[in-house]
Amino acid sequence: MLYQDWLPKLAPPALQGTWSGRLIKALGAELDECTDEMIQARKLSMPGTVSTMPAATEALAKIGAERQLERGPTETDAQYGERLRLAWDVFPRMGSHGALLGQLDIAGYDRANLYVIQRSGRRSTRTSLGATTITDGPVWTWSGKPPEAYAEFGLLFVAAQPSITWDSLLGFSAAAAKLNRIVWRWRPAKADFIGTAIIASGATWGWPTTRTWGSFNWGGTGSFIPPR
């Protein structure tokens, strides 16, 4: 029962007159309003409920900062709120191919042309439905380290990525810096992130994995983004 209905009944006869009754009713309505505001205040830090409130944008940003899950460029309040609510399910998978690819997908990177490739040749990509496809192939020599140094990996984009750039003088573009930040965060601590290769066009040795030395004419273009 609302205060504005209950208080008038509780009031002594002297406060149940025409004018005094309206005073009591107004007091009850104010208490109802304050009660509702306390409920709103409590819901403010609940990502699944605040996402439908006027406070959603600011509250979700704060919850996202605490849970260290950045908002994607196209995510709605409801989508972001739900993802923050499910952080319990996301963090246990941290360090996996799927979690890393998922974070990059949410951040707006070119999912369809993105691979995570380990030195061992294991590579992964993410489908439009959010599933992770893992395939084993020929080894990828990301750096000059000997085979024993197995714990290295990199990213491969097989299409041009104009926003992801690095220059020895200008440094990283915002998209490249964010990419590196996400990868360093979501990789296992022991995994040595070597960088991001971008094949913009033409033939490049090693991609597709069936393309071997001597099987094509040179002419590929692309770039390499250092890991930091």
Add this chain to the structure above:
Amino acid sequence: MALLTFDQLLAGLTQDQIRERLFGRLNSDSFPITDFAPGANGRTFVEMAAAGIADNVAGLVPRIAGGGFVDEADEDWLTLLAQQNYAIDKIGASFTVQTVKLYAALGVGPYTVAAGDLVVQALSGNRYILAQAGTIPIGTGVGPSGVDGTDYKALQFKAESPGAAYADVAGEITTLLTKQLPGVSAINGAPTFSAVGHAGSGTGTLSLGGTPTGPARFTLRITASGQPDVATFEYSQDGAPYIPAGSCASGGVVLPGGTVVAFVAGTANPSFVYLDTYDFSAPGTPIALQGLDEETKEALGARMIARWPSLAEVPTTDIYEQWARLASTQVTKVTVNPNNTAAHPGRTDILIAGLSDLTGIVGTVQAYIDQRAGVTDHPFVAAATVVDIQAAGSVEVNAADLTRIQTEAQLAWQVYVASLLIGGTVRAAKLIQILMDAGAVDYFNVFIGPIGSAIYPDFTVLSTEVMQALAGSSLATQLTWIVL
């Protein structure tokens, strides 16, 4: 009911706003609100109700709203939030423990003392109370440079209050406040060597001896497993590349500078295991345990936030950072980096630092992490090398302010340098700000840098180093003070 914005919920309503809302409700219910006589019942009722609601009901809204967020909750509520939602307790302040050498004048003594009997004071004014019993031997005339138990007795003293300010370095505790032991002197002299930090699975230990000719920090790395005289090792001095040093001799190996390290067999064979490391420095520190201030709201909040990534089922950077901090409250700074080479594939280097040199607790942190790391993971803990930072330059101050400015600036300088991260950058501009904030009139050519090289406007240490304000010295002596 109106849905409020984020800012409205965090700000809450004032008494005036509640009164306006009450009048609005009455007005919409045809209650006359524009012609109240002084002391009218309706007006008085509304004022009373507004005051009561503002104080007891509406005032709770911003506290409830902020209480759900790490950076908005008030301090007491944050402590509760940390306990209940993040399962971590706020770290309370702790006491510094110093090792102080007590020695008697020639022919005087012996004296038996019990905990609480003696109080010593440092140059800073900090006082420490004897925390253990012992016997000060009869004076031999050799004093604190002699042998413990024969020429002096090293006993532990606990700071009289908790906090990080109790950080008096070697040689700064020399005053014995309690006078019941005539002829007895005290000094918190540095031991010849620090405790030996060990990372790895071997059970062998090191016995350190010799007389080092100067300060040095050594890391010994086992290059072939085995018992003493069979295993081999290499060493790194002050972060330099490793140098092969032959067998782990039980009879001792002389390192540069005169340190003699003897390898002692452990309980398992082999005692010394490939790639195990041993760290120590010369001289050591008299601080057996560095006291800490009560954890700040910001630091507690950072630990709470770090709990989320710790849900990962494989060790990530965040997890190793958290484990290192959980292993010891002395650890306040951590870096985690892959060090994946043919010699140690898949290794993860974890560098720790705190308010003092953490070489002595490397083994503790390594053991804690080893109990949690996965099969094929190879976490490797080491202590960041501590680099003393000093200042140079001239400062103009009014005569009446000299002592106060020196004291305030020194404290702020120590706090600033202690806040710098591993591999951080110290800036002279910050020191200048500290001096001017403290009340200096002007400054000239203020620079900072490592000992003997205070010539930089900014100075960045290596990624394996961490800075501290030069121990045993202060801005009062490092800077030239021009009194107006």
